[in-house]
Amino acid sequence: MGHRLDDASAPARLAAPDEGIGRDELALATRNHGLPLEALRYDVTPPGLHYVLTHYDIPYVPDDTEWQLTVGGLVHRPLRLTPADLRAFPQVTTRVTLECAGNGRALLTPRPVSQPWLVEAVGTADWTGVPLRLLLEQAGVRQGAVDVVFTGTDHGVERGVEQDYQRALPIGTATGTEPEVLVAYAMNGAPLPPQHGRPLRLVVPGWYGMAHVKWLREVTVTDTEFTGFQQSVAYRLRQHPGDEGEPVTRIVPRALLVPPGFPDFMSRTRVVRPGPVPLEGRAWSGRAPVTRVEVSTDAGQTWQEAELEPDGGHRWAWRHWRSTWTATPGEHTLTARATDADGHTQPLDQPWNRGGFAVNLVQRVPVLCVDEDAQG
Numbered sequence: 001m002g003h004r005l006d007d008a009s010a011p012a013r014l015a016a017p018d019e020g021i022g023r024d025e026l027a028l029a030t031r032n033h034g035l036p037l038e039a040l041r042y043d044v045t046p047p048g049l050h051y052v053l054t055h056y057d058i059p060y061v062p063d064d065t066e067w068q069l070t071v072g073g074l075v076h077r078p079l080r081l082t083p084a085d086l087r088a089f090p091q092v093t094t095r096v097t098l099e100c101a102g103n104g105r106a107l108l109t110p111r112p113v114s115q116p117w118l119v120e121a122v123g124t125a126d127w128t129g130v131p132l133r134l135l136l137e138q139a140g141v142r143q144g145a146v147d148v149v150f151t152g153t154d155h156g157v158e159r160g161v162e163q164d165y166q167r168a169l170p171i172g173t174a175t176g177t178e179p180e181v182l183v184a185y186a187m188n189g190a191p192l193p194p195q196h197g198r199p200l201r202l203v204v205p206g207w208y209g210m211a212h213v214k215w216l217r218e219v220t221v222t223d224t225e226f227t228g229f230q231q232s233v234a235y236r237l238r239q240h241p242g243d244e245g246e247p248v249t250r251i252v253p254r255a256l257l258v259p260p261g262f263p264d265f266m267s268r269t270r271v272v273r274p275g276p277v278p279l280e281g282r283a284w285s286g287r288a289p290v291t292r293v294e295v296s297t298d299a300g301q302t303w304q305e306a307e308l309e310p311d312g313g314h315r316w317a318w319r320h321w322r323s324t325w326t327a328t329p330g331e332h333t334l335t336a337r338a339t340d341a342d343g344h345t346q347p348l349d350q351p352w353n354r355g356g357f358a359v360n361l362v363q364r365v366p367v368l369c370v371d372e373d374a375q376g
Contacts, residue, residue, distance in 0.1 A: 006160040012241070014354070015111040025116045034120025040258045040282050043124070043320070044095065047193050050123030051209075053100050053115060055165050056156030058194050059215045067199050069183070073149075073220035076140030083185055083199050089130040092182060094205060095317040097124040097284045101208035101235055101248045105356030112356035119256060119363050124282075124317050125196075127203045129184030133175045135219065141171070144223045148174040150202050151218035161229045167213050168226035169204065179205035179316060183216065205316035206250050206286030208358070210235050238354045251286030252360045253346060255293050255321065255338035259365050270367045277325045281336055282318035283308070288341035293321040299333035300348050300362065306336070329371035335362045 010024075021029075032053045039049040061067065069086070071079040100121035105112055107119075136148070152165040174181055182203040185192060192198040197214030204211040210230065226232075236245030258280050261272035283290045289311065294303040306323040325334070337346040350361035 004160075005157050005162055009157045009160045011159055012354070013113050015113050017110070019111075021106075021116055022113065025113060028115045032115055034117065035123050037120060037256065037259055040256055041280070044126055044188055045123040047125070047187055047190075047196060050125060050196070051098070051100060051121045052195050053102075053121065053209060054154065054195065054214075055158070056154040059153045061194065061198055061215070065199075067217070069200055069217060069219065071135050071139045071219045071221075074142045074145050074223050075136075075221050076142060077138065079135065079139050081135070086130050086183065086185060086200070089134055091128060092131055092180065093126050093128040094180070094182060094203065095124060095126050095314040096203055096205045097122065097251075097282075097316065097318045098209050098212060099251050099254070099284075101210050101357045102355070102359075103254075104350070104359030104361055107361055108350065108352055108356050108359065112354060114356065121209075122254075122256070122318075125187050126189065127182055127184040128186035128189070129182040129200075129203065131177075132181040132183055132202075132219070133177070135183065136175055136221070139221075141175070141221055145171045145221050146224055147171060147222050147226045149218075149220040149222055149226050149228070150213040150216060151220070152197075152213045153215035153217050158229060159233070161233070163229050165213060165230060166226075166228045167211055167230050168222075168228070169211065171221070173204075179207075181205075183219075208235075208248055208251055208286070210248065234355070235357060236355065237357055239352075240354065243354075248355075248357045251284065252358050253283070253285035253287070253290060253338040253340045253344050254360045255281055255283035255290075255336040255346065256363055257281040257295075257334055257336045257365055259367075260325075260334070261367065267366075270365060272327050272367055272369050273372065274327055274329055274369055277327045278322065279306075279325050279334070279336075280320065280322045283321055283336075283338040284318035285338065285340040285344070286316070287344060289315065290319055290338050291341050292339040294337050294339075295323045295325075296335045296337075297325050297332055299364070300335055303337075327367075327369040329369050332367045332369060334365040334367055337362045
């Protein structure tokens with residue numbers, strides 16, 4: 001009896017009631033990592049603390065590799081560019097918050113079985129590179145262009161489909177200036193680390209992480225809509241397996257709280273002392289600027305508005321917020337929620353979808369305020 005790719009690649013599924021995290025999910029969780037929430041204090045996330053999601057293997061790219069990026073398809077002048085060629089183009093640095101489209105998936109019921117993110121799949125970096133529109137201008141996009149397809153070097157199988165990782169953007173987004181898409185070669189002023197796409201990656205401000213193709217080697221302009229696996233099968237908002245679903249695109253608003261005090265090792269319950277406790281965090285949205293952050297210290301029964309810092313000219317990066325809580329002895333649940341300029345606010349109860357995408361349920365942080373008189 002012959003063997004097929006399906007033998008190594010399971011279909012998508014939902015966890016059974018009361019099913020715990022399985023060995024396959026645990027294996028994914030050890031390969032990928034989220035942002036330690038205390039690192040929200042950094043305006044710009046150090047690369048080793050920035051979240052990582054890798055679909056297949058991290059390609060090995062030695063220093064002496066002769067990497068080339070091709071720009072082809074529906075263009076007048078196909079290009080073949082080395083990283084050195086790209087550095088001859090005008091350089092742009094943009095501060096961008098990246099969030100995994102599956103952030104929060106493990107909080108859903110039933111749980112989609114995949115990378116089991118809680119809320120930590122996020123990070124913010126200064127990405128330096130060449131505006132994609134300049135490369136497309138030099139190549140000369142021909143009439144009738146519909147999509148621009150981006151191919152990474154990472155190769156694998158998913159739900160029985162062998163593939164290079166590929167995603168596409170509409171031609172208007174790829175050639176636009178708001179946001180301006182980058183072909184990036186540096187992160188926080190240094191060459192891209194291997195896990196973040198060395199030597200080249202795409203950066204699409206405001207879009208979830210699946211659009212930011214890493215280890216980029218091909219840019220192809222097409223006259224038809226791209227229907228590859230990561231575009232038309234994965235990353236769709238579906239209620240049922242047969243649904244066509246809506247595509248996952250821009251990041252919905254989210255606020256995260258730096259857990260105050262100090263943690264218990266296993267439960268991660270935070271411990272604070274009675275009295276004033278400073279609260280702070282970050283908020284972002286890829287759809288419209290964040291205009292308000294509210295904080296609750298009683299599990300969402302009441303809310304008070306936090307002080308939201310200006311964006312400092314970094315439209316596509318998270319914003320710092322702060323508040324003060326007068327803690328009293330007892331158990332408390334802290335949470336925060338963001339609202340953007342279009343009026344979208346984080347939900348207290350998350351609408352469900354089969355893939356666990358675009359989840360922005362409010363974060364809940366258990367806190368124990370200890371009574372000093374009861375110590376011992």
